[in-house]
Amino acid sequence: MELFATDHDYKSLYTPGSIQPHGVLMALSEPELQILQVSNNTQTYLGRKPQDLLAQPLSLLLDTTQLEAIRQLLLEDVGGVNYLKLFIHTDENEQYFDGFIHRTQNSIILELEPTNSSVALGFGNIHNLVREAITKLKRTSNLKEFLQLTAQNIRKITTFGRVMVYQFDQYGAGEVIAEAKQEELSPYLGLHYPATDIPEQARELYKRSLVRVVPNLKAQASELVSIENDKNHTFGLDLSLSVLRSVHPCCVEFHQNMGTAAFVVISLIKDEKLWGLISCHHQTPKPITSEVRSACEFLGQFISSELTNKVIQEQVDYQAKLESLRSEVIESISQADEFIDALIQPEPRLLDLVGAKGAAICLDGEITLVGSTPEVDDVWELINWANTQVRENIFYTDSLPKLYPKAEKFKDTASGLLLLQISKVKQYYILWFRPEVLRTVNWAGNPNESIKLEADGSITLCPRQSFEKWQQTVRFTSEPWKSSEIDSAFALRNAIVGIVLKKAEELAKLNQDLERSNQELASFAYASSHDLKEPLRGIYNYSTILLEDYACVLDEDGIEYVQTVVSLSVRMEALINTLLRLSQLGKAELHLQVTNLTQLLNEVINVFDASHQQANFDIRIPRPLPTVQCDPVLVSEVFSNLIGNAFKYNDRAEKWVEIGYVDGEDAGRWRHGDTGNFSIQSLCVLEVASSSHAPITFYVKDNGIGIQKHHLETIFKLFKRLHSQEKYGGGTGAGLAITKKIIERHGGQIWVESIVGQGSTFYFTLE
Secondary structure, eight states, rough: OOOOOOOHHHHHHHHSSOOTTTTTEEEEEETOOOOOOOEETTHHHHHOOOOOOTBGGGTTTTTTTHHHHHHHHEEEHHOEEEEEEEEOOSSEEEEEEEEEEEESSSSSEEEEESSSSSSOOHHHHHHHHHHHHHHHHHHHHOHHHHHHHHHHHHHHHOOOSSSEEEETTSSOEEEEEEEEETTSOOOOOTTTEEEGGGHHHHHHHHHOSSEEEEEEEEEEOOEEETTTHHHHHTSSOOOTTSSSSOOOHHHHHHHHHOOOOOEEEEEEEETTTEEEEEEEESOOOOOHHHHHHHHHHHHHHHHHHHHHHHHHHHHHHHHHHHHHHHHHHHHHHEEEEEEEEHSSSSHHHHHHHTTOOOEEEEEETTEEEEEEEEEEEEHHHHHHTTTTTOOEEEEEESOHHHGGGGGGGGGHHHHHHEEEEETTTEEEEEEEOOOOOOOEEESSGGGGEEEOOOSSOOOEEEOOOOSSSEEEEOOOOOOOOOOHHHHHHHHHHHHHHOOOOOOHHHHHHHHHHHHHHHHHHHHHHHHHHHHHHHHHHHHHHHHHHHHHHHHGSSSSSHHHHHHEEEHHHHHHHHHHHHHHHHHHHHSSSSOEEEEEEEHHHHHHHHHHHHTTTOOOOEEEEEOOOOOOEOOOHHHEEEEEEEEHHHHHHOSSEEEEEEEEEEEEHHHHHHHHTTTOOHHHHHHHHHHOOOOOOOOOOEEEEEEESSOHHHGGGGGSSSOOOSSSSSSSOOOOOOOHHHHHHHHHTTOOOOOEEEEETTTEEEEEEOO
């Protein structure tokens, strides 16, 4: 790994003007293959001084066959660096070389490294090691095990003292994630390195040149000499793909501080990006043969290919797990009556869907908590804040306290947040939480030591002096959300919306069928009730005649029986009239008009007072009622029924009833009560239905006998009385059923809250 400093250093990284001294470099013109530049160490390897080679054709050194081989490689131009075996006759003997040739923008670069033979030595052994490594690597599907085997097998091939697999993060910093080493060496496994150790320009160089070999860090670099002997020309030669490119002084110091004298770096490429490096270190200078270099390059490409497969397979397996969980949740939602139950039962499933530790489900003002979460009030504040952050119905972060400082108090449960917005208008949200992961990051030395602030304010990068483990505590962060987890959450939202729309269609059809059935039933009830009244009237009339004209011939029991017939016929007529009334309510059109409810209520009270002149009954109106659009005749009946019941079902000496209305947040809370149950049907209705304004909630409150909790729904059913006919003035038990029908005809709702012995409060809305 190499570290560099200023902008000038970045430029010299590609054009250092020198090479490592264990080989020779020549820059050639094309197509003449004339020597334009050469390293100043040619006397050592070629037996000729640099000045004797400059401006000379390459044929001065190589025979026709070798020149033709070079031209053929250049003609094929497969890209990158090409390898071939070469030999040159010197004054003393025939010298063999490993040749490396590649094309730059302005010239051809030929590099020669001396070797002992014209054929590959030890190739069979290297081949066996490579084959063995590939076999082992193919057998494992676990990424961690795969990378550890990589380090072990590369060390076996190179025989270096330490081999590390180093992975870059999204910011360019890195971590040693696998290591094979000599026992006496200190471990680097798990250590982190700042991005300044391998800056972006250096990472780009590793991406282009897949193998970097430095056999001796202490060796003095050999300068390049050009025809003009111009330093500017010499430093302009692009050596970014050169196998002999010299080592930057900063890099030399960096590695020497680590106790390294030789290194080999193999690039790992994934999705055309530099994923990481295989970094080989040795404590003493160590020459590398071309066969080992080739094996390293080949294995690097194989490992890069397999790495992609291993990472993808790991991601695919996890994604398959998430999809399976999501399918289960969606199936439960589609089949369940209660939406919230389908989400939270069984509890771990919702959490595992995105790998969370806690969740909060917000449905139209109600929050349900699952697992480890903040308090409800904190969740509400978080939702209000997150509403300003949501884009495309989703928001996520692995460091919530850094974005939302209030989250510091619940960092232990929610340092990470994934928020899914199902409906912003109705406030339907699912929030997933991850706790703080208090991580101790082990750096290879203090990363701040690589940054030096100069007197003029400029910043210079320099090698750190120590690589002893240096610890840093990272707070207020959770495990990051994976893209597959975010996709899973988004897919869940789409599925929920799809289910809601499907349910809405089913409800619409069901409502049409019910409306048709209700119309038919109302018609039948009206016809039946009307037809029943005539024979009932006859029964009543004949019974009355018997009592008036034939009472003298009847005994006491007979008279009682006839009186019972009269009483029952009167009650039956009342019931029939109620049925007729209900059927008329269902069929008749509403006569809507702007109505002053205060004035309307006063008229109802006047009628009530006229028929209850001796009653000790206080009717209270705390404030004037609003003006609304309604059918005044029907709404009068609503107030009349509710006030009448408040008076009838009250056994106190001082009776009272209060009529008023509520609005704002209180109206919404009272409207839905405290049950917290949301069915799929209600979810659909609330999601699909919309209104330009919120309805007004009215109430009629009394201090009467109250209603037991299990009767709060029963009282609105037709002919349902909670007491015998003899108690509380009798009646048919139809008043509240008629009231409910009138309210529903206005598009509203009615419900009651009550405490036995203290009184009842009836709430209703008018749309």
